[in-house]
Amino acid sequence: MIMKLFQFIRTHVAVKLGLLLLSVFLLVMLALGNILYSLFLTFYLSHTTEELVQRAHSHAAVLSDHFDRLTIDHVVRMEQGSLFMVVILDEKGEVLGSSDTITPLHRPYLKEAAQRNLQEEYALEQDWRTKPFLVSRSAILGDGKEIGTVVLFSPTAPIREAIGILQGMLLGIGGITVIIVTGILFILSRMVVRPLLEMKKVTGEIAKGRYQSRILVTGEDEVSQLAASINHMSKEIQFYQKQRNEFLADIGHELRTPLTYLKGYSEIVLQTQLSKEEQKEYIGIIHEQSKRLQRLVQDLFELARMEQGDFSFRKERLSLEEVITNVLTFVESSMDEKGIALEYQSPKTKPIVEGDPQRLEQLFINILENARRYTPRNGIIEVRYGGDVDHITVQIRDSGPGIPKDELPFIMERLYRVEKSRSLETGGTGLGLAICKKIVEMHKGEIWVESIEGKGTTFFVRLPLINWV
Numbered sequence: 115m116i117m118k119l120f121q122f123i124r125t126h127v128a129v130k131l132g133l134l135l136l137s138v139f140l141l142v143m144l145a146l147g148n149i150l151y152s153l154f155l156t157f158y159l160s161h162t163t164e165e166l167v168q169r170a171h172s173h174a175a176v177l178s179d180h181f182d183r184l185t186i187d188h189v190v191r192m193e194q195g196s197l198f199m200v201v202i203l204d205e206k207g208e209v210l211g212s213s214d215t216i217t218p219l220h221r222p223y224l225k226e227a228a229q230r231n232l233q234e235e236y237a238l239e240q241d242w243r244t245k246p247f248l249v250s251r252s253a254i255l256g257d258g259k260e261i262g263t264v265v266l267f268s269p270t271a272p273i274r275e276a277i278g279i280l281q282g283m284l285l286g287i288g289g290i291t292v293i294i295v296t297g298i299l300f301i302l303s304r305m306v307v308r309p310l311l312e313m314k315k316v317t318g319e320i321a322k323g324r325y326q327s328r329i330l331v332t333g334e335d336e337v338s339q340l341a342a343s344i345n346h347m348s349k350e351i352q353f354y355q356k357q358r359n360e361f362l363a364d365i366g367h368e369l370r371t372p373l374t375y376l377k378g379y380s381e382i383v384l385q386t387q388l389s390k391e392e393q394k395e396y397i398g399i400i401h402e403q404s405k406r407l408q409r410l411v412q413d414l415f416e417l418a419r420m421e422q423g424d425f426s427f428r429k430e431r432l433s434l435e436e437v438i439t440n441v442l443t444f445v446e447s448s449m450d451e452k453g454i455a456l457e458y459q460s461p462k463t464k465p466i467v468e469g470d471p472q473r474l475e476q477l478f479i480n481i482l483e484n485a486r487r488y489t490p491r492n493g494i495i496e497v498r499y500g501g502d503v504d505h506i507t508v509q510i511r512d513s514g515p516g517i518p519k520d521e522l523p524f525i526m527e528r529l530y531r532v533e534k535s536r537s538l539e540t541g542g543t544g545l546g547l548a549i550c551k552k553i554v555e556m557h558k559g560e561i562w563v564e565s566i567e568g569k570g571t572t573f574f575v576r577l578p579l580i581n582w583v
């Protein structure tokens with residue numbers, strides 16, 4: 115039961131806030147009430163006691179002047195209308211007069227008051243809580259001797275009554291506080307907790323995969339901002355989810371073609387009687403397709419790792435020209451084979467950049483490989499440098515077919531190819547430029563492309579430069 119209550123408090127912000135508020139209020143109320151209570155008590159009691167003593171004293175003073183029947187009756191009559199009760203004793207302690215009936219409750223005080231060795235004025239009883247009255251005595255003096263005593267009683271019931279009223283008032287205020295705090299709690303829970311609950315519900319939905327769930331944002335406070343952030347996040351997730359699904363579909367498609375070839379040709383080799391040459395031809399196709407598959411998987415893996423930020427990235431100072439000339443010697447022979455002329459303008463000074471030499475090589479191989487692949491026989495490929503003090507731009511231009519204007523924005527997306535049907539002939543998977551883009555991003559550079567259909571394509575790679583030497 116108690117555990118359940120704790121669990122309830124722990125899991126509800128509104129209850130926590132409310133309890134905190136309530137305890138602060140109650141603490142303040144308690145302190146204030148206590149102060150008020152003791153102040154009231156001190157003033158009220160000291161006032162009553164003082165009056166009691168004073169009155170007894172003034173009666174005693176009057177009687178000290180005229181200690182006779184007439185004065186005694188006068189004093190007694192004076193107190194008959196008041197709350198007090200006066201009793202006048204002679205020197206032996208016998209009652210000479212009283213303003214009210216003397217009950218057994220009064221007796222012990224009268225006996226005590228008659229004793230001589232007391233002070234002249236003395237409060238005999240001050241306990242207002244348990245005793246029925248406060249009592250004061252004052253001596254009546256004649257010729258320097260005590261000739262009688264005035265005993266004054268004041269009932270304590272009115273004091274207790276007043277204190278009771280005060281306590282009731284304080285309790286009432288406390289009660290009202292509790293009601294107010296409960297009201298605040300209710301408003302708070304509407305203002306703060308309700309939207310939070312709504313957010314909890316929606317994020318739960320999102321976690322379950324229903325990305326189209328949105329929170330209604332009303333206001334501009336922190337809670338509304340949080341709601342807006344969650345909406346934004348869920349939109350983002352929805353987008354990525356869609357992209358992922360499309361990507362998976364694309365990959366499935368990419369894998370299907372080579373696998374169909376592999377299955378088909380291997381079945382032929384296994385099931386039919388073939389000549390040695392035919393066998394060799396078919397196994398050659400199988401080999402080509404498995405190589406293609408291997409490359410596809412490798413590229414995908416590479417790209418995924420780069421996207422996750424989980425890759426080794428060396429950072430060293432290097433001459434970009436060296437990287438490019440390395441790549442050029444690598445692709446030269448395949449260019450020659452296709453009769454493509456390679457024009458290279460070496461820079462006047464060496465561009466020094468900071469980066470990973472292997473990744474940069476891969477970047478330029480991908481671009482040059484594309485240029486070679488998509489440029490028809492006897493075309494031209496040109497590599498030049500440009501830039502300024504802190505950037506270098508490498509241009510790679512080809513005299514190929516160019517890229518249609520409306521396809522240009524997409525060619526660096528993974529698996530995107532302009533000519534989808536040509537894939538088998540050219541063997542591309544559409545990952546090369548996606549990898550290029552990642553590599554350039556890793557180097558805090560930019561890559562873009564300009565192309566005129568029928569004329570050719572130019573790729574630009576702009577990288578931060580350390581200096582020209």
Ligand SMILES: Nc1ncnc2c1ncn2[C@@H]1O[C@H](COP(=O)(O)OP(=O)(O)OP(=O)(O)O)[C@@H](O)[C@H]1O
Binds near residue numbers: 413525526541
């Ligand atoms: N120099 C170019 N001239 C004409 N089209 C190009 C050129 N470079 C790229 N493209 C087009 O952009 C597409 C995407 O290029 P990308 O390098 O990403 O993929 P790919 O070459 O098809 O395959 P991969 O490089 O993964 O083997 C290509 O399929 C091609 O249609």
Ligand SMILES: [Mg+2]
Binds near residue numbers: 480484542544546
């Ligand atoms: Mg390519």
